[in-house]
Every structure is written in structure tokens, then in C-alpha cells.
Amino acid sequence: MHDAATPSRSQPITAGVLTALVGFTSSFAVVLAGLTAVGASPAQAASGLLVLCVAQALGMLWMSRRHRIPLSLAWSTPGAALLAGTGVPDGGWPAAVGAFVVVGLLILLTALWPHLGDLIAMIPAPIAQAMLAGVLLSLCLAPVRAVVDDPWVIAPVILTWLALVRFAPRLAVPAAFVVALVVIVIWTAGHGGPTGDWLPRIEGTVPAFEVGALIGIALPLYVVTMASQNVPGVAVMASYGYQVPWRETMTVTGLGTVAGAFAGGHAVNLAAITAAISAGPDAGPDPKRRWIAAETAAWSYLVLAVASVALTTLAVSGPPGVVETVAGLALLGTLGASLSAAVSATEGREAAVVTFVVAASGVSVAGIGAAFWALVAGLVTAAVLRRR
Known part of the structure; x- marks a missing residue:
């Protein structure tokens, strides 16, 4: 009986390690690309990755122990993809940090004033998904461009995937x-070996609050x-009770x-995707013990x-296109799901397509990136067509 019981007792631990490894390795390149795109230096991007890991770890320890549920947190992978398609804002990296601070304050306001979440829910799902798909498109094209430019370096990564x-x-x-990573090494x-910091180091930035x-x-x-994260995360948890x-x-x-901003x-x-690893049967047959996976x-x-x-x-020392290739491959599934959700319904399809096209264009008007203008264009189109 001891041998039969041992696997079930160790399953939450194994599932927890797998949750972290899959969550980290499957989107590390996306977050690195996103932070770099809005002006972060390699040291600042590394600092951002470090504090995100720490922040979500501390939050998971608090929530899992307090409520005894396998609640998993993560960094915003779709958010990082959005950053990768935005470009450096007016005001540079400090302005991006100021935007991150405001995002945290908005999430706090959502906790204090639930109606703010209701306002977000009023945005039609096809438009929100079309905006995300448009933002993801340029990143998902990166493997195609990279393998044409340097096939001997990029092909092993794509073939493995x-x-x-x-x-x-x-x-x-x-x-x-x-x-x-092997290719980069x-x-x-x-080519002279990698250059940069190897030991953990936090790079603080004084935020600037620019309108754009x-x-x-x-x-x-x-x-x-x-x-794309919080609402689906609740649904995944609910599906497991x-x-x-x-x-x-x-x-x-x-x-x-x-704090991390x-x-x-x-x-x-x-967490949405990796939440299923720690909350589902992979974490053991006893739902009351699956919180150990989150811890x-x-x-x-x-x-x-x-x-x-x-x-x-190591990543930023490698040849051009390798990190972007991993990021693009990581987001192909999300792109497919977003496109499907955006155009699956006949009603409102025109508004969703307009949103997608504007987001994919990457245009910047008045210092404001394409993601915002895509939402505006989609909502205006939806309103006009509804009136018709």
C-alpha cells in the first residue's frame, strides 16, 4: 500500500514544479521581448523578470496557504505580447514603468470597485480578442523571418517545437x-562569449506618467x-470546483x-493555461491536497x-532572431484561439476584422499605440453597424 500511495502524495509537488517550469519557459522569451520593445535595457528587463517571479511566488504562497486552494499566479503573457508590438513610448522606459504602475492601480481599483470589471466586460469579446490577435501577429511572424535570414541557427528551434x-x-x-539556449551557447x-550580469540584481526606475x-x-x-488572464483564470479554477x-x-x-513596476x-x-496543471487531476486525486501544487x-x-x-x-547575447522565434512559437496557439474567438460569430465580424487590422498595422497616432486605436476603431464600427 505504501508504494501505491507514494505517487499520489508526490503528485502535487511534481505538478507544482511542472507548473512553474512550463509557465516560465513557455513565455520567458515573450516577456523579455515585450519589456525590451518598450525601452528596457537588458539589465532592466532582467530585473523585471526577476521581480515578476518573486511577486507571483509571494502571492501564491499567501493565497494557497490562506485558502487551501491551488490558486496559481503568472505574469501577463498577452500583456507582454502587446508591449512587444507597441514600441518605445514618448518618455522612454520611465514612461512605460509609469504605465505599469497605473495598471496595478487599476487592478486594485477593480478589487475595491467591482463595477470597473463590469465595464471591461462590456467590451464585446470578439473585439477584445481581435485586438489581441492583431498585436500577436507581428510576433508570430518572427520565426518565418528569422528562419529565412539564418536557417542554420533558427531551424533547430522550429523543428524541435x-x-x-x-x-x-x-x-x-x-x-x-x-x-x-543551446544554440545561443x-x-x-x-563570438567572444555572453556579456552582462549573471547574479540577481534589481534595477529601480523612477516612473514618468506620460499621457501617450x-x-x-x-x-x-x-x-x-x-x-485574457484574470477572467479565464477564474473559469479554469471553477471548472475544477x-x-x-x-x-x-x-x-x-x-x-x-x-510593487514590481x-x-x-x-x-x-x-494564471490561465498553467492553472490547469496545479488545479487538475495532474496534481493528484484528492482536490483538498492540490493546494500543495500551487505552493x-x-x-x-x-x-x-x-x-x-x-x-x-545569455538570451540577449545570442544571434538575432532566436529569442523572437521562441516568443513567436509560444504565441501561435494564443493567436489561433484569438482569431477563432474574434470571427467565429457572424454578427459583429466586421467590427472584429477592423479591430484586428488596426492592431496589426502597428500605427502610432499622437504618441498612442495601435492597440488603443484598434479598440476605438472596433467599438465605433460596432456602434455604427448596430445602429444600421
């Missing part, structure tokens, strides 16, 4: 990430984080986002936080 999608989909992106060995960044980064980042303490979770993630973190939120994931994230600076240094 393709093989694992066939046989072990959950491990496809982590495996591609590992192969990318081999490449840098012949607040409208073009903070507002779309908040909408994407709520619509767990009720998320909404106000407390928004308070914890809002505080984590505000000063060191370069963009947003902390409920294990938290400790694993603290270990990964220490390693994040070294991984960033």
Missing part, C-alpha cells in the same frame, strides 16, 4: 526554449490582462503589479527568479 507539438504539446515551447562560444503611455500602454494592458476569492486576488495581484515588472495576474510552484518560481538574470544575459 514541431516535433514536440506532435508528441507532447505541453512541452513543445519549453523544449524549443532549451534548444534555443554554441554561437556565443565563437497611459492611454496607449496602461489601458490596453489592463484590458488584455483582465480579459474551486472558487477564486476575487477581491482578495485582485488586491494581491494589484499590489504585486504596483518600479523594478520593471509589467503585470501580475491569475510548490511558488517556491519553484523563487528559484527561477534567481536564474532569470543569467538567462536574460
Whole structure:
């Protein structure tokens, strides 16, 4: 009986480690690309990754122990993808940090004033998903461009992803990430070796609050984080019989986002995809013990936080296109799901397509990025067609 019981007792721990590893490796490149795109130096991006890991780990430790549920937190992967398509705002990196602070304050306001969440829910889902799809498109095109420019470097990463999608989909992106690191190590060995920090270090930034960044980064980042992470995260937890303490979770993630913003973190939120690993049967047959998986994931994230600076240094030292390729591969599934949700319904399809086109254009008007203008264009189109 001891042998039969041992696997079930260790399952939550194994699931927790897997939750952290999959969550980190499958979107590390996306977050790195996003922070760099809005003006972060390699050291500032590494600091952002570090504090995001710490913030979500501390939040998970608090929530899992307090409520005894496998509540998983994560950084906003769709939000990072949005940043990657936004570009450096007027005011540079400090303005982006100011936008991150405002996102955290908006999440806190959602906890104090639930009607703010209701306002976000009023945005038609096809329009929100079309905005996200448009933002993701340029990142998902990166592997195509990179493999044409440097096939011998990029092809091993793509082929690894393709093989694992066939046989072990959950491990496809982590495996591609590992192969990318191997490629970078081999490449840098012949080019003087990687340069940069290897030890954990926090780079603080004094935020600047620029109107363009607040409208073009903070507002779309908040909408994407709520619509693509927090709301689906609640649904995933509910599907396994767990009720998320909404106000407390928004308070914890809002505080984590505000605190992490000063060191370069963009947003902390409920996990959606990886939540199923720690809340589902993979974490053991007894739902009352699955909270151990979330706690294990938290400790694993603290270990990964220490390693994040070294991984960033290695990643940015590699040949052009490798990090972007991993990021693009990681987001293909999200792009497909967003496009499907945007155009699956006949009613409102024109508004969704307009939103997608504007978001994909990457235009910036009055210092405000395409994501905001995509929402405006989609909502105006929907209103006009509804009136018709």
C-alpha cells in the first residue's frame, strides 16, 4: 500500500514544479521581448523578470496557504505580447514603468470597485480578442523571418517545437526554449562569449506618467490582462470546483503589479493555461491536497527568479532572431484561439476584422499605440453597424 500511495502524495509537488517550469519557459522569451520593445535595457528587463517571479511566488504562497486552494499566479503573457508590438513610448522606459504602475492601480481599483470589471466586460469579446490577435501577429511572424535570414541557427528551434507539438504539446515551447539556449551557447562560444550580469540584481526606475503611455500602454494592458488572464483564470479554477476569492486576488495581484513596476515588472495576474496543471487531476486525486501544487510552484518560481538574470544575459547575447522565434512559437496557439474567438460569430465580424487590422498595422497616432486605436476603431464600427 505504501508504494501505491507514494505517487499520489508526490503528485502535487511534481505538478507544482511542472507548473512553474512550463509557465516560465513557455513565455520567458515573450516577456523579455515585450519589456525590451518598450525601452528596457537588458539589465532592466532582467530585473523585471526577476521581480515578476518573486511577486507571483509571494502571492501564491499567501493565497494557497490562506485558502487551501491551488490558486496559481503568472505574469501577463498577452500583456507582454502587446508591449512587444507597441514600441518605445514618448518618455522612454520611465514612461512605460509609469504605465505599469497605473495598471496595478487599476487592478486594485477593480478589487475595491467591482463595477470597473463590469465595464471591461462590456467590451464585446470578439473585439477584445481581435485586438489581441492583431498585436500577436507581428510576433508570430518572427520565426518565418528569422528562419529565412539564418536557417542554420533558427531551424533547430522550429523543428524541435514541431516535433514536440506532435508528441507532447505541453512541452513543445519549453523544449524549443532549451534548444534555443543551446544554440545561443554554441554561437556565443565563437563570438567572444555572453556579456552582462549573471547574479540577481534589481534595477529601480523612477516612473514618468506620460499621457501617450497611459492611454496607449496602461489601458490596453489592463484590458488584455483582465480579459485574457484574470477572467479565464477564474473559469479554469471553477471548472475544477474551486472558487477564486476575487477581491482578495485582485488586491494581491494589484499590489504585486504596483510593487514590481518600479523594478520593471509589467503585470501580475491569475494564471490561465498553467492553472490547469496545479488545479487538475495532474496534481493528484484528492482536490483538498492540490493546494500543495500551487505552493510548490511558488517556491519553484523563487528559484527561477534567481536564474532569470543569467538567462536574460545569455538570451540577449545570442544571434538575432532566436529569442523572437521562441516568443513567436509560444504565441501561435494564443493567436489561433484569438482569431477563432474574434470571427467565429457572424454578427459583429466586421467590427472584429477592423479591430484586428488596426492592431496589426502597428500605427502610432499622437504618441498612442495601435492597440488603443484598434479598440476605438472596433467599438465605433460596432456602434455604427448596430445602429444600421
